[in-house]
Amino acid sequence: MWNTYVNAVSTDRVLEILSEERDKARIIAGATDLWLEMERGVCTGIETLIDITRIQGLDKIHVDEKNIVHLGCLTTHNQCAASKIIHKGIYRNRSSNRNCNRCRRGGNISDH
Numbered sequence: 001m002w003n004t005y006v007n008a009v010s011t012d013r014v015l016e017i018l019s020e021e022r023d024k025a026r027i028i029a030g031a032t033d034l035w036l037e038m039e040r041g042v043c044t045g046i047e048t049l050i051d052i053t054r055i056q057g058l059d060k061i062h063v064d065e066k067n068i069v070h071l072g073c074l075t076t077h078n079q080c081a082a083s084k085i086i087h088k089g090i091y092r093n094r095s096s097n098r099n100c101n102r103c104r105r106g107g108n109i110s111d112h
């Protein structure tokens with residue numbers, strides 16, 4: 001089970017910890033998956049959890065000059081569903097209502 005919980009405030013700090021601790025450190029975003037995996041013993045050998053939810057700017061959705069939509073890794077399902085950029089009808093909410101404001105797109109992509 002983990003023994004250090006880091007509330008990271010910059011991506012540089014996250015990368016620093018990951019490069020030092022490698023497989024012993026894991027990013028935690030909404031924790032909807034990781035917490036259950038640790039409780040069930042699916043995820044083992046983790047000593048450090050790096051909470052990224054306080055890092056500013058990772059929950060933004062924007063379109064660049066090439067018309068490519070960028071989803072920050074902390075955007076929630078509900079932020080995507082409400083976004084004018086992500087047009088209604090294109091976005092499909094893949095999660096249960098309970099998780100819509102908590103789980104993040106980054107965790108979802110990493111998880112699948």
Ligand SMILES: Cc1cc2nc3c(=O)[nH]c(=O)nc-3n(C[C@H](O)[C@H](O)[C@H](O)COP(=O)(O)OP(=O)(O)OC[C@H]3O[C@@H](n4cnc5c(N)ncnc54)[C@H](O)[C@@H]3O)c2cc1C
Nearest residue numbers: 027029030031032033034073094095103104106107108110
């Ligand atoms: C009851 C329940 C229902 C669910 N229903 C659905 C569903 O309908 N559809 C669906 O797709 N999923 C579903 N899930 C799975 C889960 O909720 C999603 O995958 C969710 O998006 C995970 O996001 P999180 O922020 O909670 O990730 P976390 O649990 O915090 O992290 C999950 C994994 O992603 C890694 N991670 C998180 N953020 C990053 C990042 N920025 N960079 C790199 N790695 C990262 C973590 O280290 C961890 O390995 C469900 C889970 C539960 C418990």
